Amino acid sequence: MTTAHNSTQLQAVDIAIVGGAMAGATLALGLAKLSTTLSRPLRIALIEAHVADNQHPGFDARSIAIAHGSIFELSRLGIWSKLKHLGTPIENIHVSDRGHFGMTELNAKPLGLDALGQVVELAKVGSVLFDELAKSSVQVYCPAKVTDLQAQQDGHLLLLDDGSQLHCQLLVAADGAHSVVRQHLGQTTEHVDFQQTAIVANVVCSAPHHNWAYERFTQTGPLALLPMQNMAASTQLKEPSAQLTSSAKGLSRYSLVWALPPTQADDLKNADKSEFLAALQHAFGHRAGRFVDVGQRVSYPLTLSYMPRPIYHRCVFVGNAAQTLHPIAGQGFNLGLRDVVGLLDVIAQAFTQQGEVDVGSSALVHQYLAARQHDRDSTLRNIEFLVRGFSNQYWPLVAGRNIGLRLLSWLPPLKRPVAQTAMGWR
Ligand SMILES: Cc1cc2nc3c(=O)[nH]c(=O)nc-3n(C[C@H](O)[C@H](O)[C@H](O)COP(=O)(O)OP(=O)(O)OC[C@H]3O[C@@H](n4cnc5c(N)ncnc54)[C@H](O)[C@@H]3O)c2cc1C
Known part of the structure; x- marks a missing residue:
């Protein structure tokens, strides 16, 4: 693990994940595990603005229910x-x-x-996940904030508030409901209040x-x-x-x-x-x-807010950055984890099919979009139906x-x- 840098030197990685809460941290650990099985190791960076303490916005005093299917996936990821x-x-x-x-x-x-x-x-989960990241091959920038980014033909250039610069082939936005990556890339969400x-x-x-x-x-x-x-x-x-x-x-x-x-x-x-x-x-x-x-x-x-298409040039959105749900059905992280698993599957598949893999290629990003579409659409529809149906006193x-x-x-x-x-x- 690498902690907060103070160098202006440009670091090149394959995948940079912005946001290290439930979605970003599980993705980073999943990628580190996957990397050991691939023809070449992946260079992975995780950038998280807050250290895991009780002020952390993603690992706060909340408890969440992790569904049986998600436990199965977390077990598969070794988490x-x-x-x-x-x-x-x-x-x-x-x-x-x-x-x-x-x-x-x-x-x-x-x-x-x-x-x-x-x-x-969540507060306890956060400290365990960061202990595991410290033992992994992931370069962790924490506490560090992405303050600017430039989309380039072969990837993205990220500027961090500690002066570090990162170049990645694939950018993963796991930076939550108010995603800074989404704002920088001019992407919008549909919103239901x-x-x-x-x-x-x-x-x-x-x-x-x-x-x-x-x-x-x-x-x-x-x-x-x-x-x-x-x-x-x-x-x-x-x-x-x-x-x-x-x-x-x-x-x-x-x-x-x-x-x-x-x-x-x-x-x-x-x-x-x-x-x-x-x-x-x-x-x-x-x-x-x-x-x-x-x-x-x-x-x-x-x-309820969601991106109709949670992708961009060399960029995918996962977890709350892609969709933020009403907690009525306890599905937010469960759905976010399925984004994470969907992305891991698409990357693993790319390595089984080709010799030289560009993890930010348009084909890979679109495969992720296709893999996630049905599950996202049906989960979002069900939750809106539940919230409206059960908050209503109209007698029928x-x-x-x-x-x-x-x-x-x-x-x-x-x-x-x-x-x-x-x-x-x-
Ligand atoms: C009351 C409540 C109850 C819930 N109950 C359940 C439940 O029972 N089951 C369930 O599955 N889900 C539940 N959820 C939803 C679940 O908590 C979320 O879906 C999940 O925690 C979101 O994780 P995330 O990593 O996608 O996003 P976030 O937790 O929002 O994390 C985003 C991370 O990005 C970091 N970040 C932001 N900007 C930057 C930047 N510029 N640079 C670097 N880092 C940055 C932030 O510091 C943060 O750590 C509940 C939610 C609420 C509000």
């Missing part, structure tokens, strides 16, 4: 074995519609699985979670609870509330994502603890027990979604395709 100890398995998911009759369950056992997915805390804000916090409940996750559609927006490791098992967590421990017998920790209209989210974010817990209890009910504590509340505006829609949820619980074979989508199987 999951390093993260496994951080995971809390989701064995069952309970889905319900507040105030209506519709509810259903998705269960791992009938599908022959140990878990439908795993919950991980759902007029919702998510409150994200860790909460403690009075009952053990037994590895259940919950998704509850309320009148104001969806509310999700993901089971977490208790504090005893999770000693490294930079937990905002000192009292937020669940090591006492019978308590459990969940990661809460609660989508609300922006003004209501603002009020609840700033409400005192008891008022917040009472509102949460009212919205969610008592299925998980009594909410007894909440940590720091953080809010995220909820939008309410009746339709409740009948849909009931049908899923009465006719278990129908659950398989739903579960497969939730688990990220394509």
Whole structure:
């Protein structure tokens, strides 16, 4: 690994990845592993603006659910074995519609699985991924920011804020929703504003979670609870509330994502603890027990934005730089990881077909576009449908979604395709 440079010397690499959070870091590790199997090693650079600490925008205090299909891919990339100890398995998911009759369950056992997915805390994942990068062949520029870039016929020239310059054949933008690469290249996104804000916090409940996750559609927006490791098992967590421990017998920790209209989210974010817990209890009910504590509340505006064509001359976009999803279905990183795997597959294939490979060639970039199109289009369509369908109180829609949820619980074979989508199987 190379850390922040202070030289104006031009470094030539095959692939430069801008952004080293979930998508960029997993891609860099995947490329380093792939490189050992190719006819020539790849020169890979990763440029990340922030060191992994609790101010990191991509490895912050959030927990995310990684679907079963993504665990399979991370295992194939040799990454999951390093993260496994951080995971809390989701064995069952309970889905319900507040105030209506519709509810259903998705269960791992009938599908022959140990878990439908795993919950991980991003801050901890970030430090493991950066430890692995330090042992790899990837040249890591961190903390360093790309401040300018020039598209050239044979690649891109990148200028970093520490004065370093890099030339790459292929530029990968993994720099998130407000991608600087996208702005420099004059590319735009389609944008849907759902007029919702998510409150994200860790909460403690009075009952053990037994590895259940919950998704509850309320009148104001969806509310999700993901089971977490208790504090005893999770000693490294930079937990905002000192009292937020669940090591006492019978308590459990969940990661809460609660989508609300922006003004209501603002009020609840700033409400005192008891008022917040009472509102949460009212919205969610008592299925998980009594909410007894909440940590720091953080809010995220909820939008869906995506690039219709996530490519440019010698450049591909992955993860949130290509599309930023509403967290309703917990698919953001899962879809981003499929971008990463799609790109790795296209590069591996190019090396099996030709002797001399230009990893930034127009053919390779277009193969990536074709490989990702169907999955991206259908995932984006499904999520917009879910958000609009379940945030709406128009009675035919309410009746339709409740009948849909009931049908899923009465006719278990129908659950398989739903579960497969939730688990990220394509
Ligand atoms: C509340 C919430 C809950 C979620 N829950 C889930 C879930 O359960 N399951 C799931 O799969 N997904 C979930 N997601 C989505 C998931 O968190 C994101 O899709 C994923 O973390 C995005 O990773 P990324 O690497 O693509 O982008 P980002 O995390 O945005 O990272 C971009 C990186 O680029 C760096 N960067 C930016 N500009 C520059 C520059 N000029 N130079 C160098 N570096 C730069 C930034 O520092 C940052 O580290 C959730 C999201 C939210 C908001």
